[in-house]
Amino acid sequence: MIFLVLGYPSKSIGLFIRCSIIFRSDSNGENLEGYAGTGLYDSVPMDEEEKVVLDYSSDPLINDGKFQQEILSSIARAGHATEELYGSPQDIEGVIWEGKVFVVQTRPQM
Numbered sequence: 432m433i434f435l436v437l438g439y440p441s442k443s444i445g446l447f448i449r450c451s452i453i454f455r456s457d458s459n460g461e462n463l464e465g466y467a468g469t470g471l472y473d474s475v476p477m478d479e480e481e482k483v484v485l486d487y488s489s490d491p492l493i494n495d496g497k498f499q500q501e502i503l504s505s506i507a508r509a510g511h512a513t514e515e516l517y518g519s520p521q522d523i524e525g526v527i528w529e530g531k532v533f534v535v536q537t538r539p540q541m
Contacts, residue, residue: 433500439487440485440487440490441492442485443484443485444482444483444484444485445478445482445483445484445485446480446481446482446483447480447481447483448476448478448479448480451476451477451478452476452477452525453474453476453477454474454475454476455476461465463516479512486536501530502527502530502532503528505530505531505532506525506527506532507523508532509523509532509534513534513537517537517539519539519540520539520540521537521538521539521540522537522538522539522541523536523537524536524537
């Protein structure tokens with residue numbers, strides 16, 4: 432399978448917190464009919480975040496074609512496995528840590 436990256440990271444500032452709890456303004460609102468819940472409400476961290484200027488120039492997702500293919504293939508496999516498990520397309524949230532894909536939340540795609 433061949434992947435073509437059509438967009439690159441656009442955030443210039445990263446917000447980092449070592450360990451914290453994030454509160455949502457209305458956690459029940461994520462289940463509104465017709466919405467996947469993304470961006471409907473504010474997320475408020477319990478602790479102060481550190482603002483860091485981001486530099487993507489050495490990120491392998493930007494400049495390493497082999498890594499891009501490997502990680503995008505892993506994301507595609509995780510998406511396919513999750514869809515197969517639940518029997519329908521899913522809105523998936525996840526994280527990549529040390530080259531591994533972890534699904535942290537999924538719900539039916541609206």
